[in-house]
Amino acid sequence: MKELFYKFKMILRPIFGLLAILITSFSIFSCNTADELEIQQNFPFEVxxxxxxxxxxxxxxxxxxxxIESTGSYKENKYYLRYFQFDGRGTLQYYDEPPYLPNDLYLIPKKQFRLYYTSTSKITQSFEVWISDDFGNEKNLKFQFNNVD
Structure with a gap:
């Protein structure tokens, strides 16, 4: 009986060794995804x-x-605002900060925020606001206010 067990052990030893080598090589080559791992950073958004x-x-x-509502979340992504007034006169500002200058780019600190437009004109006023992110995604908002005397 000992001989049979010894022969069986001698037959299985190379099989287990080969199996260990195959599992190790499979693990090394299948887990080598450092070059293939892609982290999505560019998420389209709606305003x-x-x-x-x-x-x-x-x-x-x-x-x-x-x-600003994004389809995903990338912590490092930043949003920016710029505006241009076509008709009339007025100022646009973020909360109580100084008014924005037309066509300058401003960082938006939060995804939910308030802008304040103050009229300094007695005619119809219209302006556009562009909101963009670090990846070139951009949304355009149009505003028009009729004058009230």
Missing amino acids: NVMPVPKEIADGDTVEIRIS
């Missing part, structure tokens, strides 16, 4: 704006509530 009044008087301020 939602709460309704705003259609009319504004000279000197009045309108609050514009904006929310």
Whole structure:
């Protein structure tokens, strides 16, 4: 009986050794994904704006509530804002910070924020706001306010 066990052990030893080598090599080659691992950073986004009044008087301020909603999340992604006023005159600002200058790029610190537009004109006013991210995704918002005397 000991001889049979010894022969059986001698036959299985190379099989287990080969199996160990195969498992080790499979693990090494299948887990070598450092070059293949891709972290998605570029997520498209949508911009939602709460309704705003259609009319504004000279000197009045309108609050514009904006929310940026991304399809994914990449912590390092930053959002920026720039605007240009086509008709009339007014100022656009983030909370109580200084008013934005047209066509300058400003960092948006949060995905939900409020802008304040103050009319300094007695005619219809229109402007556009562009919101972009680090990856070139951009959304355009158009605003128009009719003058109220």
